[in-house]
Amino acid sequence: MTFTKMLAAAWKKNDSLLCVGLDPDPAKFPEHLKCRDDAIFGFCADIVDATADLVCSFKPQIAYFAAHRAEDQLEALIAHIHQNHPGMPVILDAKRGDIGSTAEQYAIEAFERYKADAVTVNPYMGRDSVNPYLAYADKGVILLCRTSNPGGSDLQFLDVGGEKLYERVARLAANEWNSNGQISLVVGATFPAEIARVRQIVGDVPLLVPGIGAQGGDIEATVKAGCTANGGGLMINSSRAILYAGKDERFTVAARRVAQETRDAINLYR
Amino acid sequence: MTFTKMLAAAWKKNDSLLCVGLDPDPAKFPEHLKCRDDAIFGFCADIVDATADLVCSFKPQIAYFAAHRAEDQLEALIAHIHQNHPGMPVILDAKRGDIGSTAEQYAIEAFERYKADAVTVNPYMGRDSVNPYLAYADKGVILLCRTSNPGGSDLQFLDVGGEKLYERVARLAANEWNSNGQISLVVGATFPAEIARVRQIVGDVPLLVPGIGAQGGDIEATVKAGCTANGGGLMINSSRAILYAGKDERFTVAARRVAQETRDAINLYR
Numbered sequence: 443m444t445f446t447k448m449l450a451a452a453w454k455k456n457d458s459l460l461c462v463g464l465d466p467d468p469a470k471f472p473e474h475l476k477c478r479d480d481a482i483f484g485f486c487a488d489i490v491d492a493t494a495d496l497v498c499s500f501k502p503q504i505a506y507f508a509a510h511r512a513e514d515q516l517e518a519l520i521a522h523i524h525q526n527h528p529g530m531p532v533i534l535d536a537k538r539g540d541i542g543s544t545a546e547q548y549a550i551e552a553f554e555r556y557k558a559d560a561v562t563v564n565p566y567m568g569r570d571s572v573n574p575y576l577a578y579a580d581k582g583v584i585l586l587c588r589t590s591n592p593g594g595s596d597l598q599f600l601d602v603g604g605e606k607l608y609e610r611v612a613r614l615a616a617n618e619w620n621s622n623g624q625i626s627l628v629v630g631a632t633f634p635a636e637i638a639r640v641r642q643i644v645g646d647v648p649l650l651v652p653g654i655g656a657q658g659g660d661i662e663a664t665v666k667a668g669c670t671a672n673g674g675g676l677m678i679n680s681s682r683a684i685l686y687a688g689k690d691e692r693f694t695v696a697a698r699r700v701a702q703e704t705r706d707a708i709n710l711y712r
Numbered sequence: 713m714t715f716t717k718m719l720a721a722a723w724k725k726n727d728s729l730l731c732v733g734l735d736p737d738p739a740k741f742p743e744h745l746k747c748r749d750d751a752i753f754g755f756c757a758d759i760v761d762a763t764a765d766l767v768c769s770f771k772p773q774i775a776y777f778a779a780h781r782a783e784d785q786l787e788a789l790i791a792h793i794h795q796n797h798p799g800m801p802v803i804l805d806a807k808r809g810d811i812g813s814t815a816e817q818y819a820i821e822a823f824e825r826y827k828a829d830a831v832t833v834n835p836y837m838g839r840d841s842v843n844p845y846l847a848y849a850d851k852g853v854i855l856l857c858r859t860s861n862p863g864g865s866d867l868q869f870l871d872v873g874g875e876k877l878y879e880r881v882a883r884l885a886a887n888e889w890n891s892n893g894q895i896s897l898v899v900g901a902t903f904p905a906e907i908a909r910v911r912q913i914v915g916d917v918p919l920l921v922p923g924i925g926a927q928g929g930d931i932e933a934t935v936k937a938g939c940t941a942n943g944g945g946l947m948i949n950s951s952r953a954i955l956y957a958g959k960d961e962r963f964t965v966a967a968r969r970v971a972q973e974t975r976d977a978i979n980l981y982r
Contacts (some may be wrong), residue, residue: 534918540807600872602871
């Protein structure tokens with residue numbers, strides 16, 4: 443099944459626009475996990491199993507695995523999700539970007555090695571740097587557009603011929619690069635006016651929205667700005683607020699509670 | 713020693729502006745290597761040992777290792793360079809780009825895990841996405857500016873208030889973000905007029921120039937556009953033309969010959 447169809451099915455089945463970001467920081471793990479050789483896998487798999495009926499996708503961030511030489515645990519985690527929660531989309535947050543021949547290698551990494559259903563990609567190098575990911579017709583390609591960090595404005599908010607650079611990226615991605623309907627865009631929750639602007643430009647293209655919770659983005663403003671007419675269209679990411687809601691052996695209970703509260707808070711405004 | 717000083721020393725010691733890009737593609741390896749479990753390491757280490765006195769830096773491209781689950785061989789390769797060719801700068805070509813808390817993890821990956829002397833970084837997310845790499849005061853941070861691929865123009869050549877986006881990136885990077893002198897820029901050899909423009913903007917900031925050889929960039933035009941007044945300032949990258957110059961057991965001889973010819977061709981115009 444394509445990423446787009448998996449996502450639509452998960453929105454419906456779990457009545458949820460919530461994406462749980464898997465950014466594992468061993469220093470924040472509960473004590474009982476710290477002695478495990480595969481603590482990163484164990485922590486993330488426990489979070490996944492505790493929240494899988496409340497979310498529309500999981501998004502492991504590869505930097506947190508690579509910094510700890512834990513690529514094997516990332517492989518095991520994605521295999522665990524596919525096996526135990528069939529149909530649940532997995533987004534590999536890698537923000538890759540390189541020329542075509544090298545991008546082909548990154549696409550192999552994301553889709554063949556890790557078996558992700560979608561990958562985040564940086565658009566700075568232009569269309570031919572995106573094509574190697576699009577060549578996997580059933581996979582999703584999620585392009586950075588308007589990122590949630592303060593420095594996001596340094597380039598993305600520059601005026602390029604009467605529109606902002608992020609608007610140009612949205613237009614190019616949705617209207618010129620998206621012939622097979624595989625593209626989604628990243629737009630930060632810290633900029634709800636820009637979520638609304640991107641939604642206006644791209645029609646029903648899905649938006650991955652980081653930045654609620656720890657980064658300060660507002661749920662009501664995000665949902666009202668970003669939902670499509672049928673109440674879908676969003677993957678609203680929360681990472682730290684869910685992962686580290688609890689600090690002891692019952693951390694999955696705390697994580698589930700926060701995930702449920704977040705899903706329900708989102709649904710209030712759909 | 714800082715990356716900048718290592719680079720200046722290598723320019724001088726080897727009388728060379730040539731950077732050899734290590735993009736190992738096992739399908740192109742000589743037959744006698746293909747049976748080795750660590751063929752990727754073996755191939756790259758042989759290339760390194762055959763050319764180390766002719767170059768100013770080596771640039772392993774991480775995608776080629778990640779696609780083959782060969783992170784351990786990348787670690788071993790960089791350790792091999794540091795041990796056998798002390799003082800030779802190693803650039804990890806990874807083109808990472810993410811918000812601060814995640815960029816910290818990528819910086820750990822590049823500098824603490826792989827022990828690279830410099831890393832390539834994508835500027836699309838702005839200054840705070842670059843700072844975590846700059847926090848390693850002795851390391852180099854090489855920002856994408858004007859990339860060598862055709863799609864490089866999709867965003868980088870847009871007009872932003874009287875200058876092109878790549879010129880703005882060059883100005884921001886060299887004048888506002890470079891307080892500690894750690895920054896270099898990527899400018900493709902396929903655009904010599906833009907190399908000259910970047911050189912004009914950034915003074916003596918080093919430029920990493922991919923795109924000669926297989927991608928069609930011209931050596932004379934590159935050197936004349938990019939050299940600083942003292943005949944330095946460039947890391948001119950060649951990958952495939954050197955790595956795959958020979959196809960049999962004597963591949964290192966062929967690689968050395970092409971590396972020497974390329975270094976000498978560059979030196980003709982300095």
